[in-house]
Amino acid sequence: MGSPKAEILILTHGGWGEKPIDSLKMIWGSTDRVSEIPLIAHYTFDDYFEKVKGKVAQMAEHSLIITDLFGGTTSNVSAKLSQDYNIQVISGLNAPMLLEAMMSIDTLDDPQTLQRIIAVSQQGCKDIVGEIRASLKNSSVG
Amino acid sequence: MATIALCRVDSRLIHGQVLTKWLGQSDANRIIVMSDMLMQDPFMKNIYIMAAPPGAEIDCYGIDEGCEHWKNNQFGKGNVLILFGDLKSLLAAWEKGFEIKKVQIGGLGGGPKRKAVFQNITLDDHDVEILKELAAKEVEIFFQTIPEDTPQTLSQILKKY
Numbered sequence: 001m002g003s004p005k006a007e008i009l010i011l012t013h014g015g016w017g018e019k020p021i022d023s024l025k026m027i028w029g030s031t032d033r034v035s036e037i038p039l040i041a042h043y044t045f046d047d048y049f050e051k052v053k054g055k056v057a058q059m060a061e062h063s064l065i066i067t068d069l070f071g072g073t074t075s076n077v078s079a080k081l082s083q084d085y086n087i088q089v090i091s092g093l094n095a096p097m098l099l100e101a102m103m104s105i106d107t108l109d110d111p112q113t114l115q116r117i118i119a120v121s122q123q124g125c126k127d128i129v130g131e132i133r134a135s136l137k138n139s140s141v142g
Numbered sequence: 143m144a145t146i147a148l149c150r151v152d153s154r155l156i157h158g159q160v161l162t163k164w165l166g167q168s169d170a171n172r173i174i175v176m177s178d179m180l181m182q183d184p185f186m187k188n189i190y191i192m193a194a195p196p197g198a199e200i201d202c203y204g205i206d207e208g209c210e211h212w213k214n215n216q217f218g219k220g221n222v223l224i225l226f227g228d229l230k231s232l233l234a235a236w237e238k239g240f241e242i243k244k245v246q247i248g249g250l251g252g253g254p255k256r257k258a259v260f261q262n263i264t265l266d267d268h269d270v271e272i273l274k275e276l277a278a279k280e281v282e283i284f285f286q287t288i289p290e291d292t293p294q295t296l297s298q299i300l301k302k303y
Contacts, residue, residue, distance in 0.1 A: 013158055042262045044251040045154050071193035072158035079189040 004060035006108045008101055010036040010093060011052065011067045011074035020098050028102055039074050049077045061086040062109040064101055068093045088114055097121030143216030144172070149224040149242050151232055153251035155180065156190045156200070156225065159288055160248075165198060167289045170223035173200045176208040176235055177227045205231055209238040229272040236279065244282040246293075259302045260294050261287045270303060 010017035015038025025031045037055060039048055056065070065081075067074040070091040078089040088108065090097070100120040104113045147168035152160065155175055165173070173194070180187050181204040194200040199220070203211060211217055224242075226232040228250065236242065249263055250256075256264035263285055265273075273283060277296055284293040 042252065042258075045157075047252060069158050069162075071156065071161045071195065073154055074158075076154075076157065076186075076189050076193065079192075080186055083185050 005033060006061075006105055007059045007063045008034045008098075008105060009052075009055060009059065009063065009065045010034065010098070011039065011065060011078060012036065012093065013039050013068055013072060013074060014041070015039075017066075017068065017093060020093065020095055023095065024098055024102060027099065031102075033105060034098075034102065039072075045073060045077065048073060049080065052077050053081060056081050056085050056087060059085075059087065063087050064105075064108050064114075065089045066093050066097065066101065067091045090114065090118060092121060094121050094124060096124030144218055144220050144222045146242065147221040147223050148246060149226075149244065150246045150248045151226045151229060151250065152248040153227055154249060155227055156193055160223070160225070161193070161195055163288050164248075165195065165223060168221070168223055170221045171198055172217075172220045172222045173198060173225060174208065174217060174222050175200070175202045175225045175227075176205055176240075177202070177225075177231060178204045179227060181207075205234050205238065209235055209240050212240050229269050229276075233272050233276065236276065236281070241279075242281065245276070245284075247283060247285045248287050257303055259299050260285045261291060263287065265299075265303055270300065273300075 010021065015036065017036040017038070021031050021034050021036060024034065035055070037052055065078045065087055067078055067089065068091070069075060075089070075091050081087065082089060097117055097120065100117045104117060107113045147170040148164060150164065155177065156173065175190060180190070180202055187202050190202065191200050226235070232245065247263060250265065250269060252264055256266045258264050273296055276283060283296045285299050286293040
């Protein structure tokens with residue numbers, strides 16, 4: 001006990017990560033341990049790196065960064081910071097991912113937690129009309 | 143020899159705009175990054191290589207090494223998107239034989255002594271000098287951050303500096 005609490009940091013192009021945090025507040029309640037830093041168009045890589053580093057340096061070990069786009073500057077900056085800080089980084093921000101991460105915030109040091117967050121976020125991505133049609137077809141055959 | 147689909151100067155090298163817009167727009171299936179700075183940072187180099195989307199191959203070379211590959215076999219095969227991190231590197235490559243005819247300027251970073259000339263592209267005196275030198279070598283230079291921008295010519299840009 002008494003160890004610092006892990007946090008979740010959201011990095012998005014233009015700062016759209018602010019909205020899912022608001023939504024999360026509606027569903028989950030407190031979002032005190034979730035924050036975001038927008039990548040603004042005129043920032044250079046180094047500008048953004050320094051801003052994110054300022055936050056990451058204060059976060060507890062095993063804190064989680066969630067980025068919006070694999071291969072984008074949000075992800076590249078995070079990857080670079082993982083050299084110096086014991087943080088975890090996943091890309092592909094979506095609502096199920098953020099909810100699962102929030103629910104798992106106290107077990108982020110468990111390697112299985114990260115795998116579960118990724119699985120849940122991937123399972124949340126579905127072809128809804130396709131699934132409905134397939135299920136209708138199956139039930140009419142049966 | 144490879145076809146050069148696009149040659150771009152972009153201080154962020156491989157990032158969202160390049161992967162989501164220019165790779166598809168230019169129909170490139172390879173990215174070659176030419177940067178001495180990146181070669182001194184193997185961790186960062188691996189981040190970029192890891193970022194390769196399915197179907198695109200990424201190679202990172204220092205300026206000398208890249209120019210050797212160019213001289214030997216014009217980068218081999220495929221449609222290549224070439225990235226430089228700054229104008230100095232582009233000029234150095236040009237002087238070592240990479241005599242590219244057309245270059246897109248997509249972003250040159252920022253700083254207190256730099257002036258914004260188009261979208262988020264900034265210039266300083268040193269950049270202007272290099273651009274003029276390249277123009278004198280008959281390199282066609284245009285400024286464009288994303289495909290939706292109307293490309294700006296060097297003379298249009300210099301009026302704003």
